[in-house]
Amino acid sequence: MSDLQILLISIGVALIVVVLLYNAWQDWRARRSMRQSLPDTGHDVLMRDAAPRREPVWQAGRPAADESAEADPACEAVIDIALAHPVAGESLAEALRSITRVGKKPVRVFAEREGGGHRAEALPGESYVSLQLAVVLANRSGPLTAIEWSNLWTLAQNLAERFEGLIEAPDQDAVLRQAAELDARCAAMDAQVGLILQLAQPRPVAAILQAAAEAGFVQARGQWAWMAENGLPRFALQIDAAEGGSAHRVDLVLDVPNSLPDDQAFSRMVAVGRDLATRLDAHVLDDQGRTFQDGSAPAIDRQISALYDQLDQAGFLAGTDRAARVFS
Known part of the structure; x- marks a missing residue:
């Protein structure tokens, strides 16, 4: 081994020792600072008696529990609208008030709250991040028609434009086919x-x-x-x-x-x-x-x-x- 190699190895070992000593010194300073900042209680602060447990309580003004009603894929077709920004319940309720049916088919509206959970109607004091428009696929007036589905699309587009939303919906042909099948099944059981x-x-x-x-x-x-x-x-x-x-x-x-x-x-x-x-x-x-x-x-x-x-x-x-x- 040459003298140059021995020198380089010595320098590397010395640098490592310096780094270790510096880290140890920093650790000692941090521990001393923590001891000075904590009160002298005579026992471990982590072992102090815990504060009494507080049971959760209902407070007036808090939102009610989420509603159990939701769109029914067995008999409804759904158009989803993802809102670009949370929308206040007051604004949303006014926009949704007139959406109850298209043609002879009832429409249900569901709103997802900011932070999770959903409502069958928008409530004041809450914000919402998405919507669902659910129309029944068939009833005693017959299967959902192309015109009725188109009317629902128009309602969804109006909402999307007003609140900067993105629409996601199933293919119209698939919806109308499902509606016709449901109508035929239910007609045979109606009396x-x-x-x-x-x-x-x-x-x-x-x-x-x-x-x-x-x-x-x-x-x-x-x-x-x-x-x-x-x-x-x-x-x-x-x-x-x-x-x-x-x-x-x-x-x-x-x-x-x-x-x-x-x-x-x-x-x-x-x-x-x-x-x-x-x-x-x-x-x-x-x-x-x-x-x-x-x-x-x-x-x-x-x-x-x-x-x-x-x-x-x-x-x-x-x-x-x-x-x-x-x-x-």
Whole structure:
């Protein structure tokens, strides 16, 4: 080994020693500074008694919990709008107020809050970063049409322009194809069964409704209905006359997809119909206008029960919000 190599090695070792000594000195200075800045308590500051635990409490003015309602891909098509900047709930609510339907299809709007969570409506005091416009794919008016989908697109574009948003939506052909398939499936499971109470002579509507109330009907969801124990309608009462006029006929209608599943759904309506017919001096007819024979009720019960099963298996359990969206 040459003298030059020995010299270079010596210099390298010396430099390493200097760096190590400098780091040790810096560490000693830092520890001394920390000891001087901490109070002399006689014991380790990390082992002090912890402060009492404070349970979280609800404070007025805080946002309510996120809503559980959300778009339903089984029966709705969705257009997403990502907003470039958070938008105040007050501004968003005003813009969304008129968006309720396109053509004959209802539209639901969902807003994602800044920081997470979503609402079925924009609320004051919150900010939102994205929107969803959800339109039902099919209902009793038929499948979603190209015009209805185009109208929803227009609404989405207006919102995107107003709030600097970016739109993301499924292909129109795929949406319309899904709508047609859903319409065909649900049409095969849709049924409304009725009874007619033919009055011996016309009666004022007010008198008919009073008799219905005495028989157990209540006014709910914009109609007179016979309610189940859980508050869902079993069947409805319909009168084809103005409120202040008179009527000679009363209809009882069991809307199968929108009623509570029941093995004796029709027999129950027959029993109530007989009672109301007695109160109104009316004759009970089937929905074809023929004298109703009580002996046919069990067979109709079985048919309706089978339909309830089909609806459940298809994912549209009767009496649920999903069934109501499609069978309306």
